[in-house]
Amino acid sequence: MTTVLAPVAGAAIGLSAVPDPVFSQAMVGPGTAIDPRREPVEALAPIDGTIVKLHPHAYVVVGDDGRGVLVHLGIDTVQLKGEGFRLLAAEGDRVRAGQPVVAWDPAVVEAGGRSPVCPVVALDAVRDAVGGIAEGSVNAGDTLFEWS
Amino acid sequence: MAERRVSVTSEVGLHARPAATFVQTAAKASYDVTIAKAGGTPVSAKSILSVLALDVRQGESIVISAEGEGADALLDELAQIAAAP
Secondary structure (H helix, E strand, C coil), rough: CEEECCCEEEEEHHHHHHCHHHHCCCCCCCEEEEEEECEEEEEECCCEEEEEEEECCCCEEECCCCCCEEEEEECCCHHHCCCCEECCCCCCCCEECCCCEEEEEHHHHHHCCCCCCEEEEEECCHHHEEEEECCCCCCCCEEEECCC | EEEEEEECCCCCCCCCHHHHHHHHHHHHCCCCCCEECCCCCCECCCHHHHEEEEEEECEEEEEEEEECCHHCCCCCCCCHHHHHH
16 A cells, blocks of 8 residues: 655645646546645655656656656646756655655746646556545645555 | 667657557557667556656657567557657
8 A cells, every 4th residue: 555645735636627638537547636726835755765757847756666656747847848846856866755856836837827737646557546535625745545 | 579660759758648648559459568768678668657767858769669469550559659749
């Protein structure tokens, strides 16, 4: 069982509410999404593990059991080429769940015409493997879902 | 073993959207399908984690390989997804 933590504070809205079919149809994997509070924040590692991929707008943390969780900060934010994002860790770093990884401001992303919604996805997981999904208001570091 | 060598032209590389489509297509096969950067170690093309971790950027070449019934058609489809702008 892997407990996946909310990387940012906001409202847990479910993947189906993400304005991108690749996430809303769970093509990347099951999980949920957070509509973040519009304030500058530090996005956290969702699980203990190693940062195997770190982009300004998205990162993947893989636990020692090989399970990977993707956190995507906003939709189509790859197009920002890192502008407005500041890395607080490095690729290859070992992190604890709840450790800051990227500083960003959802309000700036939104002002630029993009959705700041953050999908949090269990990679290579079957849909049924994810349960206990939080709904509504969550604080950063709260349990977001369980991966059995 | 059939293989295709493709240059990734998408500005964002083989990331979330094209990667998910790519992996879903590869997962249809009952046999192993691998993806590697040119000269690199092959990883499973059926794993979104492996494909995201491979981190293929715009302009990089990849080699997709498979062996089995319909492998040629599958590789053609995968090559098309990977090469799409």
